[in-house]
Amino acid sequence: MPTYGERDLMFTRGKDCYLFTQSGKKYLDFAGGIAVNSLGHCHPKLVNTLNKQSKLLWHTSNLYKNKNQELFAKELCNKTFADKVFFTNSGAEAIECGLKVIKSYWNLKNINKKNIITFKGAFHGRTFAALSAQKNPKYSEGFTPLLSGFKNIPFNDEKALLKNIDKETAAILIEPVQGEGGIKPASIKFLKLIKEVCKKNNILLFLDEVQSGFGRSGKLYAHEWAQIKPDILATAKGIGSGFPLGACLATSQASQGMTQGKHGSTYGGNPLAVAVGREVLKIISNKNFLKNVDIISRYLWKNLKNLQNNYDEILDVRGAGLLLGIKTKQNNVMISNKLKKNNLLTVPAGDNVIRLAPPLIVKRKHVDEAIHILNNTFREL
Ligand SMILES: Cc1ncc(COP(=O)(O)O)c(C=O)c1O
Known part of the structure; x- marks a missing residue:
């Protein structure tokens, strides 16, 4: 049944915080299967x-x-x-x-x-x-x-x-x-x-x-x-x-x-x-796991707030931990699609929000990469 509409992207492989297409194109996954892939893809x-x-x-x-x-x-x-x-x-x-x-x-x-x-x-x-x-x-x-x-x-x-x-x-x-x-x-x-x-x-x-x-x-x-x-x-x-x-x-x-x-x-x-x-x-439950989620989510939060200061397009940054939303002026689905073109996966949510729900194992380098793509995309906008 066509309940999900047309879909234009298919992945054949996933590893940690990345998804890959058949042709080997690599995407940074900040959608996390809609807040599902807590330990990323194919955790050993x-x-x-x-x-x-x-x-x-x-x-x-x-x-x-x-x-x-x-x-x-x-x-x-x-x-x-x-x-x-x-x-x-x-x-x-x-x-x-x-x-x-x-x-x-x-x-x-x-x-x-x-x-x-x-x-x-x-x-x-x-x-x-x-x-x-x-x-x-x-x-x-x-x-x-x-x-x-x-x-x-x-x-x-x-x-x-x-x-x-x-x-x-x-x-x-x-x-x-x-x-x-x-x-x-x-x-x-x-x-x-x-x-x-x-x-x-x-x-x-x-x-x-x-x-x-x-x-x-x-x-x-x-x-x-x-x-x-x-x-x-x-x-x-x-x-x-x-x-x-x-x-x-x-x-x-x-x-x-x-x-x-x-x-x-x-x-x-x-x-x-x-x-x-x-x-x-x-x-x-490992000793430092949730502590690390807290640390990395605060790092992501700080970087998103910096972006908000730089772009009028961003109306609000909100959420908790690694469930964060960017409320935008222009249509969120359009922006989420632009991010996808730039190899960052996000999920639109209600109230014109772009949702970020990366795997809980994200590291600083992944956050830096995501912020780099967000920055470029908002600059293009
Ligand atoms: C808060 C909340 N409750 C319930 C559900 C339904 O879960 P499922 O799609 O696994 O049935 C969702 C799914 O997005 C959700 O976000």
Whole structure:
């Protein structure tokens, strides 16, 4: 189905932060497969892990015990707020699972809380529940009727939040950094207020860290910067560094309703995915990994701010860690295409933003190269 439109570029090989075409043309990858390739392309340790697992076992289904799945779940719980994990294959599935956690919790308690608060500009995926949650006509046009039970309110708006909380509020679902919406971080103050409101009013906090998570912000999960803890969290993208994998994390308390038979997935937590995921987590957990992400992202940030000072074309630079956005005057897709012509890959996002989501293993030399191309391209403009 032509849902992705025409595509004019094809890669046949990837290594570290670079992608190569059949003819050997080299591109610096600051798109990162839309914030997915956390460890770049074909990381030797991941290749080795996948090769090894591919010779042992590919798939058994969740009818059978899976030791690695249990170990991976434990490792994720040890590093986060969570006590329970449900593995999925994608971000949207992790969101679906989280929404079922919320519904099942209030159903178990027999309390009539039927509304989930979501935010303007949010993106949670392409399933019906995600379309219904984000209420963005760009994605949902032609797919009505949507599901009821979502209240979509302005992002980073304390008054709107307080005004819309009531007895029927079951949960608040928010991306700590809006990705597709235009690389907009929720302020730390706003996240703290949300947590406070949730505590006070017996509301579940569900964070969508599909894009902002797994080291991208310089912490394992972006909400850690605000020193808050959610009840439920959706993770995907970077967790598999290119292997399809996601997970819904939750506390024991919040996931009480998810008893036997309440949810399932044929592939979720499959041996290949789990093997890769465990290795990604192991690498990201290395002593200096996240510290380096923080250092390099500050270096990129400083260089982007310098560019902003030099070009009126750049209206804003924003984001967190290695999820950064450049808001431009002229059309972002046009500029992203120009960057592509100059061998730098980026991804357009909402609000006329050019998104940079390089692998978390980028070095100064890659940042310097990207800034050089950005500088030349803005000069051409
Ligand atoms: C914040 C967020 N949530 C959910 C999703 C959906 O993930 P997937 O495309 O893996 O279903 C995305 C994808 O871009 C996302 O950025």
